Amino acid sequence: MSHSKKKIAIIGSGLVGSLLAIYLRKYGHDITVFDRRPDIRNVKFSGRSINLAMSNRGWKALHEVGIDQEIKKIAIPLNKRAMHVIGKPLYFQNYGKENEAIWSISRGVLNRRMIDLAEASGVIFKFEEKVWDVDLPSAELFTGETEKGEWKSYKYDLIFGCDGAFSRVRHKMQRRSRFDYSQDFIDVGYKELTILPNADGTHKLDKNSFHIWPRGNFMFIAMPNLDGSFTCTLFMPFEGEVSFENIKTKEDAKEFFTTYFPNVMHDIENLTQDFFNNPTSAMVTMKCYPWTYWDKVALVGDSAHAIVPFYGQGMNAGFEDIFVLNKLIQENKDNWGTIFKKYQESRKPNADAIAELSYRNFMEMSHKTADPMFLLQKKIEKHFAALHPEKWIPVYSRVTFSDKPYADALAYGDKQEAIMQQVMKIPNIETLWNSKIVEDKILELLS
Amino acid sequence: MSHSKKKIAIIGSGLVGSLLAIYLRKYGHDITVFDRRPDIRNVKFSGRSINLAMSNRGWKALHEVGIDQEIKKIAIPLNKRAMHVIGKPLYFQNYGKENEAIWSISRGVLNRRMIDLAEASGVIFKFEEKVWDVDLPSAELFTGETEKGEWKSYKYDLIFGCDGAFSRVRHKMQRRSRFDYSQDFIDVGYKELTILPNADGTHKLDKNSFHIWPRGNFMFIAMPNLDGSFTCTLFMPFEGEVSFENIKTKEDAKEFFTTYFPNVMHDIENLTQDFFNNPTSAMVTMKCYPWTYWDKVALVGDSAHAIVPFYGQGMNAGFEDIFVLNKLIQENKDNWGTIFKKYQESRKPNADAIAELSYRNFMEMSHKTADPMFLLQKKIEKHFAALHPEKWIPVYSRVTFSDKPYADALAYGDKQEAIMQQVMKIPNIETLWNSKIVEDKILELLS
Numbered sequence: 001m002s003h004s005k006k007k008i009a010i011i012g013s014g015l016v017g018s019l020l021a022i023y024l025r026k027y028g029h030d031i032t033v034f035d036r037r038p039d040i041r042n043v044k045f046s047g048r049s050i051n052l053a054m055s056n057r058g059w060k061a062l063h064e065v066g067i068d069q070e071i072k073k074i075a076i077p078l079n080k081r082a083m084h085v086i087g088k089p090l091y092f093q094n095y096g097k098e099n100e101a102i103w104s105i106s107r108g109v110l111n112r113r114m115i116d117l118a119e120a121s122g123v124i125f126k127f128e129e130k131v132w133d134v135d136l137p138s139a140e141l142f143t144g145e146t147e148k149g150e151w152k153s154y155k156y157d158l159i160f161g162c163d164g165a166f167s168r169v170r171h172k173m174q175r176r177s178r179f180d181y182s183q184d185f186i187d188v189g190y191k192e193l194t195i196l197p198n199a200d201g202t203h204k205l206d207k208n209s210f211h212i213w214p215r216g217n218f219m220f221i222a223m224p225n226l227d228g229s230f231t232c233t234l235f236m237p238f239e240g241e242v243s244f245e246n247i248k249t250k251e252d253a254k255e256f257f258t259t260y261f262p263n264v265m266h267d268i269e270n271l272t273q274d275f276f277n278n279p280t281s282a283m284v285t286m287k288c289y290p291w292t293y294w295d296k297v298a299l300v301g302d303s304a305h306a307i308v309p310f311y312g313q314g315m316n317a318g319f320e321d322i323f324v325l326n327k328l329i330q331e332n333k334d335n336w337g338t339i340f341k342k343y344q345e346s347r348k349p350n351a352d353a354i355a356e357l358s359y360r361n362f363m364e365m366s367h368k369t370a371d372p373m374f375l376l377q378k379k380i381e382k383h384f385a386a387l388h389p390e391k392w393i394p395v396y397s398r399v400t401f402s403d404k405p406y407a408d409a410l411a412y413g414d415k416q417e418a419i420m421q422q423v424m425k426i427p428n429i430e431t432l433w434n435s436k437i438v439e440d441k442i443l444e445l446l447s
Numbered sequence: 448m449s450h451s452k453k454k455i456a457i458i459g460s461g462l463v464g465s466l467l468a469i470y471l472r473k474y475g476h477d478i479t480v481f482d483r484r485p486d487i488r489n490v491k492f493s494g495r496s497i498n499l500a501m502s503n504r505g506w507k508a509l510h511e512v513g514i515d516q517e518i519k520k521i522a523i524p525l526n527k528r529a530m531h532v533i534g535k536p537l538y539f540q541n542y543g544k545e546n547e548a549i550w551s552i553s554r555g556v557l558n559r560r561m562i563d564l565a566e567a568s569g570v571i572f573k574f575e576e577k578v579w580d581v582d583l584p585s586a587e588l589f590t591g592e593t594e595k596g597e598w599k600s601y602k603y604d605l606i607f608g609c610d611g612a613f614s615r616v617r618h619k620m621q622r623r624s625r626f627d628y629s630q631d632f633i634d635v636g637y638k639e640l641t642i643l644p645n646a647d648g649t650h651k652l653d654k655n656s657f658h659i660w661p662r663g664n665f666m667f668i669a670m671p672n673l674d675g676s677f678t679c680t681l682f683m684p685f686e687g688e689v690s691f692e693n694i695k696t697k698e699d700a701k702e703f704f705t706t707y708f709p710n711v712m713h714d715i716e717n718l719t720q721d722f723f724n725n726p727t728s729a730m731v732t733m734k735c736y737p738w739t740y741w742d743k744v745a746l747v748g749d750s751a752h753a754i755v756p757f758y759g760q761g762m763n764a765g766f767e768d769i770f771v772l773n774k775l776i777q778e779n780k781d782n783w784g785t786i787f788k789k790y791q792e793s794r795k796p797n798a799d800a801i802a803e804l805s806y807r808n809f810m811e812m813s814h815k816t817a818d819p820m821f822l823l824q825k826k827i828e829k830h831f832a833a834l835h836p837e838k839w840i841p842v843y844s845r846v847t848f849s850d851k852p853y854a855d856a857l858a859y860g861d862k863q864e865a866i867m868q869q870v871m872k873i874p875n876i877e878t879l880w881n882s883k884i885v886e887d888k889i890l891e892l893l894s
Binding site: 148166174175177178179180181182183184185238282 | 631
C-alpha cells in the first residue's frame with residue numbers, strides 16, 4: 001500500500017494553507033492553493049494582525065517538514081512577560097523554566113516566507129481567484145469574479161478548506177442537515193497599532209518580552225518585530241465607558257493613551273494615526289462538526305475552529321491539526337475516508353478545549369483581574385507551584401510548552417480549580433495564604 | 448402619534464408568517480407575503496409534519512385578532528396523555544386541572560385556513576417566488592427562479608423574516624460581524640406516519656388523548672385529526688442498535704412495529720408504506736442574536752429561535768412573538784427602531800428558555816426514563832404536588848397552561864430541581880418517598 005498521486009486543492013494561502021501545502025507536496029501530490037486575495041508578497045499587510053506567538057506545538061509541526069530553523073531566523077524569542085501596571089514599576093514574569101519561550105513573529109513576514117517555501121517545493125498558487133462554491137461529493141470547486149457572474153469549475157480528488165473563520169468551504173457544509181455550527185462574538189474588539197523603532201533601528205522596549213498593559217476590561221499588548229518596531233494590539237470593549245465607540249476624535253485618542261498608557265507617550269502621534277487608520281476588528285469563537293465530507297473535503301485550522309486570541313494558540317492549534325493529519329496519512333496511506341474520520345475525531349475535543357481555555361483567559365483578563373479573591377487565588381497557586389513544581393504545573397505551561405492534548409490541559413486545569421475552590425474556603429485565607437496549613441491542604445487534596 | 452401606512456414584506460407563508468400578516472393588516476399596512484413554495488392550499492401536504500399542539504400562548508395570540516373561535520373548529524382538545532407502555536394496560540394521565548387541554552391541529556389544515564383569513568383581510572400572497580437576497584439597510588429584497596439567474600428587486604419599508612429554521616433573511620444577517628449564531632442537531636430523527644380512520648370514519652384510538660408509546664431512546668406518538676385519522680410521529684436515533692439506519696427492508700419495518708408497537712399492528716401495512724415513502728427528518732436547536740436590523744428587518748418565529756419539538760411549543764412561541772410585537776407596536780406607534788429593540792430584548796431570554804426546556808425534555812425522554820432514581824423523583828414530585836397543588840406547580844403547566852414568561856418557568860423548574868436534588872439524598876428515600884418526612888423536607892426547602 002503506497003501513497004497514490006492526488007490532485008489536491010487547498011482553499012486559502014494563509015499560514016495553515018501554506019504549511020499544509022508543504023506537507024502534502026512531500027508525498028508528490030499535485031497541489032494548487034487558491035486565494036481570493038492578492039499575493040501577500042506583493043502588498044503591504046493589512047493592519048489587522050495580532051502578532052503571532054509561536055510555541056511548542058507550532059515549532060513541532062514546522063520541524064516535521066524541516067523548516068523550523070528557517071523560520072526561527074524571522075522570530076524573536078520572548079522568555080518573559082513585561083508587566084506595565086499603573087502605579088507600579090515595570091516588572092517581569094518568566095514564562096517557565098529555563099529555555100522556555102514563546103516566539104514573536106509578524107504574521108505577514110511569516111506568511112510570505114511560507115508561501116516562498118511552498119512554491120519552491122512545487123506548489124501552484126492561484127491568487128485573486130475567488131472560490132464561490134464547492135460541490136462536496138465530487139470535490140469540484142467554482143471560481144469567478146463575482147458570486148452572480150460567470151464561474152469556472154475545477155475538479156479535484158481532495159479539497160482542503162483552510163480559508164479561515166469565515167470559510168466558504170464550511171459555509172457550504174453548513175447548509176447540510178445535521179451539521180452543528182456556532183459563532184459567538186465577544187463584546188471586545190481589537191485594533192492594531194505600531195510602536196516605531198528608535199532612530200538607530202533598536203527596539204524602544206525590551207525586545208525579549210511580551211509587553212502587557214493590563215487595565216481591567218481593556219488591555220494593550222506589544223510584541224517585537226525584527227525591524228525594531230513593535231506590533232501592538234489594543235483590546236477594548238466596543239461599547240461602554242472606556243470603549244472604541246467613545247474615542248471619536250484625535251483629542252479623545254491622545255487623552256486615552258496619556259491617561260492609561262503613559263509610557264507609550266513617545267509614540268503618541270503614530271498611535272493616534274494608527275487608531276483612526278486601522279480597522280476595529282471583532283473576535284469570534286467558531287465551532288462546527290463534522291469537519292470532513294466523506295473522503296473528499298476537510299477543514300483545517302480556523303475554518304474548523306476559530307478561537308479568541310487570548311491564549312496565543314490559534315496558529316499553533318492549526319499547525320497541530322496538520323501534524324496530526326500527517327501522522328494519520330502515514331498510517332492509513334490512501335484511505336482518505338479513514339484519515340478524515342480519525343482526524344476529526346481526534347482533533348475535535350482538543351479544538352473545543354483550546355476554545356474554552358482561550359475564552360476563559362479572556363473572561364479572567366477582562367472580568368476577574370479586579371477581584372481581590374481571584375488575585376489571591378493566583379498568588380496561592382504560584383506560591384505552591386514554586387514549592388512543588390512537579391505537583392502543580394500551570395495550565396499555561398501545559399498548553400504552551402508541551403504537546404500533550406489540549407483536552408488534557410483543560411481537564412487538569414479544572415481539577416486544579418476544584419482544589420482551589422476548597423482552599424479559598426479556608427477561614428482567614430487572606431492571612432494564611434502562604435502558610436503550612438494551606439500547603440498541606442493542597443497536598444491532601446491533590447492526593 | 449398614529450400608525451402611518453407602511454409597505455411591508457413578510458418572507459414565508461407558514462403559520463407565523465400568515466398570522467403576522469393578519470396582525471399587521473389590522474393597522475392598514477400594505478402587506479405582501481412571499482413564499483418560495485407553491486400555495487399550500489393547492490398541494491397535498493408534504494408528509495414531514497409533526498401535528499401541532501396549540502396551547503394557551505397560541506390561543507391567546509389568535510384571540511387577540513379574533514380568530515380563535517374560527518380555528519377551534521378545526522382543532523381537537525386533548526385533555527390527557529394516553530400511555531402505551533409495554534407490559535402494562537393502556538393508562539391515562541390528565542394534563543392538568545379541569546378544562547386544561549392542548550389542542551391537536553393538522554399543520555396543513557391550519558396553515559390553509561390562516562392563509563384564507565389573511566387573504567380575506569387584504570394581504571397579497573406571492574407563492575413560488577424565491578427570495579435569494581435581502582439588502583438590510585434599504586429593506587430591498589431580490590427574487591428569481593435560481594440563485595445565479597436573473598433577479599427582480601422589491602423595495603419595502605419593513606421586512607419580516609418568517610421563513611423558518613433555515614431562514615434566508617437570517618442567513619443574510621448571519622454574515623455580518625458580531626452576529627451570534629448556533630445550530631445544534633440532535634442524534635434523533637423523526638418520520639411522519641398515519642393511522643387511518645375506521646371504515647365508518649371514527650378514530651381507532653381515543654380521540655381526546657395525546658397517545659404516547661415511550662420506548663426508552665425511541666418513541667411513537669399519535670395525535671388525532673378531524674377526519675378520523677391520526678398523524679403519528681416516530682422519533683428514533685439515526686444510527687445505533689434500534690435506529691432509522693437499521694430498518695432497511697419492509698420486513699425490518701414490520702418486525703420493528705410488531706415488536707415494539709403491537710397495538711398499532713392493525714395499521715401495519717400503511718405504517719410500513721409510510722415508513723419508506725416519507726422522509727426521515729432532522730431536528731435542530733437554532734439560536735441567534737440580534738433578531739433585528741435597525742428599524743428595517745426583523746426575524747419572527749423559527750427563523751429567530753428554532754427548537755426541538757419535545758415541549759410542543761414551537762408554534763406557540765412563534766405566535767407569542769407576534770403577540771408581544773403587537774403590544775409594542777401599540778405602545779410605540781411608528782417608532783420601529785424602538786419596537787424592534789424592545790421586541791428582541793424581551794423575547795430573546797424567553798426563546799432561550801423554551802429552547803432549553805425543550806432540549807431537556809428530549810434528554811429526559813431519551814436518556815433518563817430508564818433510570819429508576821429519575822422515575823422515583825418524578826413520582827415524589829407528583830405525590831407532593833397532589834398534596835400541595837398551590838405550592839408545587841409542574842413546569843409543564845407553567846409552560847403550557849399559562850402566559851407567564853418561559854424564562855420564569857425555567858427558573859422555577861431549576862429551583863424545583865435543586866430542591867429535589869436535596870430530597871433524593873435522604874437515606875432510604877426509596878421506602879420513605881411518600882412519607883411525612885419527605886413532605887416536610889420539601890416544605891422546609893420551599894420556604
